[in-house]
Amino acid sequence: xxxxxxxxxxxxxxxxxxxxxxxxxxxxxxxxxxxxxxxxxxxxxxxxxxxxxxxxxxxxxxxxxxxxxxxxxxxxxxxxxxxxxxxxxxxxxxxxxxxxxxxxxxxxxxxxxxxxxxxxxxxxxxxxxxxxxxxxxxxxxxxxxxxxxxxxxxxxxxxxxxxxxxxxxxxxxxxxxxxxxxxxxxxxxxx
Amino acid sequence: xxxxxxxxxxxxxxxxxxxxxxxxxxxxxxxxxxxxxxxxxxxxxxxxxxxxxxxxxxxxxxxxxxxxxxxxxxxxxxxxxxxxxxxxxxxxxxxxxxxxxxxxxxxxxxxxxxxxxxxxxxxxxxxxxxxxxxxxxxxxxxxxxxxxxxxxxxxxxxxxxxxxxxxxxxxxxxxxxxxxxxxxxxxxxxxxxxxxxxxxxxxxxxxxxxxxxxxxxxxxxxxxxxxxxxxxxxxxxxxxxxxxxxx
Numbered sequence: 001x002x003x004x005x006x007x008x009x010x011x012x013x014x015x016x017x018x019x020x021x022x023x024x025x026x027x028x029x030x031x032x033x034x035x036x037x038x039x040x041x042x043x044x045x046x047x048x049x050x051x052x053x054x055x056x057x058x059x060x061x062x063x064x065x066x067x068x069x070x071x072x073x074x075x076x077x078x079x080x081x082x083x084x085x086x087x088x089x090x091x092x093x094x095x096x097x098x099x100x101x102x103x104x105x106x107x108x109x110x111x112x113x114x115x116x117x118x119x120x121x122x123x124x125x126x127x128x129x130x131x132x133x134x135x136x137x138x139x140x141x142x143x144x145x146x147x148x149x150x151x152x153x154x155x156x157x158x159x160x161x162x163x164x165x166x167x168x169x170x171x172x173x174x175x176x177x178x179x180x181x182x183x184x185x186x187x188x189x190x191x
Numbered sequence: 192x193x194x195x196x197x198x199x200x201x202x203x204x205x206x207x208x209x210x211x212x213x214x215x216x217x218x219x220x221x222x223x224x225x226x227x228x229x230x231x232x233x234x235x236x237x238x239x240x241x242x243x244x245x246x247x248x249x250x251x252x253x254x255x256x257x258x259x260x261x262x263x264x265x266x267x268x269x270x271x272x273x274x275x276x277x278x279x280x281x282x283x284x285x286x287x288x289x290x291x292x293x294x295x296x297x298x299x300x301x302x303x304x305x306x307x308x309x310x311x312x313x314x315x316x317x318x319x320x321x322x323x324x325x326x327x328x329x330x331x332x333x334x335x336x337x338x339x340x341x342x343x344x345x346x347x348x349x350x351x352x353x354x355x356x357x358x359x360x361x362x363x364x365x366x367x368x369x370x371x372x373x374x375x376x377x378x379x380x381x382x383x384x385x386x387x388x389x390x391x392x393x394x395x396x397x398x399x400x401x402x403x404x405x406x407x408x409x410x411x412x413x414x415x416x417x418x419x420x421x422x423x424x425x426x427x428x429x430x431x432x433x434x435x436x437x438x
Contacts, residue, residue, distance in 0.1 A: 015343060016350040023350060025343055028331040032342055046298070047285050054281060055274035062273055063353055063395065065302060066266050070391045071345060076303025079265070080329070083284060084295025087320040088329055097329075101306040109299075110307055111326045113247035121244055124252050125232040128244075131290035132235045132282065 005093040006042050020056055023064065027091060031107060033072050033100040035064055043094045046083045061096050074100040078109055216261040221312040225259045239272065240279050245316070249326050252291050253318035254283050262313045265302045276315060283317045293319035297327050352392055 004010060005022070013024040019040060026034035037060055043049050049057070065077040078099040082089040101107065203211070216222055223229040225241055232244035234254060245253040256279050262268050268276070284296040299316040301308035308314075320326065334342075 013339075013343070015347050016354050018355060023354075025339060025346075028329070029334055030329045030332050032332070032334050032338055033346075034332075035346070046281055046296070047288065049281065051278050051281070054277050055270075058273045058277040059270045060354060062266060062268070062270070064350065066395045067346065067349055067353060067391075069266075070395055071349060074305070076301065076306030076308065078302065078306045079298075079300040080327070081298035082295075082329070083298065084288075084320065086293070086322045086324065087295035087297045088327070089295065099306075101303065103305040105305075109301075109327060109329070111249035113249070116246065116248055116251070120251065121232050121246065124244055125234060127290050128234045128252060128254070128283075128286055131286040132242075 003042055003091070003093050005038055005091060020053060021060060023060070026097065030109075031099060031101075031105060033068060033074070035068070035098040036095045037061060037064070037098070038093055038095045044092050045089075045094055046081060049094055057096055061098055064098050068098065068100040072100050074102055076101040076103075080109070212261075212263065215263065215311045219261055219310070219312050221255075221257060221310060221314065222259075222261050235279070235283070240275060242279065242283055245318075249297075249316070249318045250321070250324060251319070252287055252293070253316065254287070256280050256283055256315040256317060257313055263311045264308070265300060265313055268313060280315055280317055287317065287319045291319050293321055295320040299327060349388075349392060349395070353395055 004027075010024055010027055013027065014022065015025060015035065016023040017040070022038045022040055024036050024038065026036045037057055039049060039053055039057065043053075046054075061079055065079065068074055068077055078097070078101055080097040080099065081087075081095075082097070083094075099107075099109070206214070220229060224231040224233075224243060231246075233241060234244060235242040236259075239259055240256065241259055242254055242256050245255050256276060258268065258272055258276060260272075265273070280298055284298065287293060287296050297316070297318055297320050299318075300314075318326070
């Protein structure tokens with residue numbers, strides 16, 4: 001399956017990698033410092049992520065969130081999962097977005113809060129509660145069809161403008177790292 | 192509520208973070224939903240986590256998943272609980288996909304007011320998404336190659352150490368010394384910088400207690416002491432984030 005993440009098209013964005021996950025600077029960043037955590041294995045959507053891996057990814061998300069607080073001196077972070085094409089997922093590989101936030105960064109990561117009716121809430125409660133109460137075996141049976149549809153709906157290949165990155169040794173640390181303190185200082189000035 | 196009215200701004204200033212946390216807890220709508228003092232459409236709950244319907248939804252079926260215990264921000268949550276929360280999020284997302292026939296879901300967490308957090312209780316939003324609904328758009332921001340590589344080189348060494356890698360600060364000190372001779376930077380400054388790096392990592396590490404089981408035990412025994420302990424471990428920035436919510 002053509003997946004730009006598995007094909008290593010974004011190796012230049014790589015920040016960390018182990019046998020479970022990969023951390024990249026975001027493929028489509030909405031602000032400098034925006035990070036994305038991907039499972040190493042090709043997994044399309046949240047529903048397909050094994051619980052254990054999800055545990056690990058949540059822990060990594062929180063740690064990276066803290067790291068951004070400290071390193072970028074931001075006042076907050078957003079953690080966002082775009083699960084499926086309608087949710088804005090453009091790469092057919094599950095990821096958790098970590099977005100550093102400042103009160104004056106001008107980002108509008110919000111939605112219009114809709115007014116709803118007691119009747120609508122009640123009917124939603126009934127439908128969803130019944131769904132949750134389904135025994136896991138039964139739920140998985142029902143779930144398979146939609147999950148597949150979602151996976152298939154994802155574009156097979158993303159339009160990637162960047163030229164293929166040169167082959168680099170992943171373990172090799174770029175010389176730029178040595179200048180970390182200089183960069184740390186200059187990064188603090190990034191608006 | 193009457194207690195709060197009697198409090199002046201001066202009182203609030205003099206209160207410890209622990210006391211403010213306690214006050215917030217008493218007035219927290221989401222805690223009152225847990226204790227059933229405020230009605231809500233509960234979809235699912237267990238001993239630690241509750242899922243309710245958002246009364247001002249982004250889309251029909253908008254769910255809030257949150258811990259029953261009062262945590263102000265996500266970094267305060269022990270890893271074990273965080274894992275449970277995310278697994279519940281997965282369950283709810285799964286349920287939305289199957290029951291509402293939507294083709295996608297968004298999961299959203301705001302950490303701190305700057306990130307759009309509105310209530311002083313950690314909430315994870317899960318809501319159904321449909322084509323072109325225009326909710327939660329994430330427009331791409333153009334970042335220069337130079338800036339991008341700065342970000343990578345800044346975060347990379349810390350991430351490696353934090354998530355299991357080499358000790359960059361120490362391994363790097365030799366190179367720094369050589370470089371310092373070239374650039375005529377004083378030894379003191381180098382040491383300072385190394386210390387700074389280590390400090391940052393130290394602080395970041397302590398945010399996530401390694402043995403959450405120990406923390407859990409303490410939680411049960413001395414619930415009141417937890418905020419103080421948590422705050423102490425967090426370093427300064429976290430307190431600021433939590434304090435932004437006021438009393």
